[in-house]
Amino acid sequence: MFLRNIQLQREKIDSFSSYPFSIPAIRQFHELEITKPVTFFIGENGTGKSTLLEAIADKCEFNTAGGGRNNLYQVDSAASDLGDYIRLAWLPKVTNGFFLRAESFYNFATHLDQVEAEAMKPYAAYGGKSLHHQSHGESFLSLFLNRFRGKAIYLLDEPEAALSPNRQFTFLRILHDLSRNQECQFIIATHSPILLGYPDAMILSFDNGMIEPVEYEETDHYRVTKYFLQHREKFLNELFADDE
Numbered sequence: 001m002f003l004r005n006i007q008l009q010r011e012k013i014d015s016f017s018s019y020p021f022s023i024p025a026i027r028q029f030h031e032l033e034i035t036k037p038v039t040f041f042i043g044e045n046g047t048g049k050s051t052l053l054e055a056i057a058d059k060c061e062f063n064t065a066g067g068g069r070n071n072l073y074q075v076d077s078a079a080s081d082l083g084d085y086i087r088l089a090w091l092p093k094v095t096n097g098f099f100l101r102a103e104s105f106y107n108f109a110t111h112l113d114q115v116e117a118e119a120m121k122p123y124a125a126y127g128g129k130s131l132h133h134q135s136h137g138e139s140f141l142s143l144f145l146n147r148f149r150g151k152a153i154y155l156l157d158e159p160e161a162a163l164s165p166n167r168q169f170t171f172l173r174i175l176h177d178l179s180r181n182q183e184c185q186f187i188i189a190t191h192s193p194i195l196l197g198y199p200d201a202m203i204l205s206f207d208n209g210m211i212e213p214v215e216y217e218e219t220d221h222y223r224v225t226k227y228f229l230q231h232r233e234k235f236l237n238e239l240f241a242d243d244e
């Protein structure tokens with residue numbers, strides 16, 4: 001584990017009435033202790049998970065459009081509005097790592113095509129071929145399997161976006177292998193009940209206007225999915241009741 005604490009430098013903020021400080025969970029945020037190698041950010045859409053993840057990426061000096069420290073390319077409006085207002089405490093500090101944004105992965109793949117064209121062994125860290133020549137899910141797994149290694153911090157925004165349920169299990173195995181022996185640290189924003197089932201992770205909820213730890217079995221992801229699978233017919237009847 002490397003990143004131990006995240007603090008909002010509230011004294012630097014003039015007003016909490018506009019983005020990103022107006023987001024309820026950010027407005028209430030003071031400080032966060034990270035106690036596990038794998039941390040999940042969960043919460044309803046729009047509760048601020050990506051905003052905080054992107055700010056951490058910014059402080060790590062990763063490309064906030066997605067990538068590591070050496071991936072210099074520009075994408076419109078990828079700058080972090082929160083990065084200048086958070087402080088990270090490390091023990092020890094690492095500079096190696098990657099910020100994965102599912103939504104702008106296409107741009108990252110294009111950037112790679114430009115730089116890897118000149119390389120001795122093109123795409124060696126990405127499964128041997130252009131990410132554009134792999135399916136969305138295949139390219140994610142190529143990245144995880146080939147580029148993720150060593151002492152590093154990985155910040156992943158909804159990695160499940162491209163992964164089938166079976167590939168999400170593959171991803172859990174990769175997570176297990178990489179975080180074992182405290183080698184790699186992960187902070188992952190997710191909506192996936194499968195990924196959240198990773199054992200011994202810290203799950204932080206951004207719901208209820210604050211960032212707070214929750215148990216897996218207490219999450220909506222677990223409860224709603226379980227209820228849906230066990231009572232699908234009843235659930236759907238209730239859901240469609242007004243339409244009939």
Ligand SMILES: Nc1ncnc2c1ncn2[C@@H]1O[C@H](COP(=O)(O)OP(=O)(O)OP(=O)(O)O)[C@@H](O)[C@H]1O
Nearest residue numbers: 019023043044045046047048049050051052189206
């Ligand atoms: N650049 C921006 N300017 C103004 N508001 C923004 C900006 N980016 C995001 N927001 C708003 O901030 C809130 C939090 O957005 P954020 O993307 O962090 O949510 P999230 O929890 O990651 O959501 P999701 O689960 O849908 O990805 C949302 O209401 C969003 O509309």
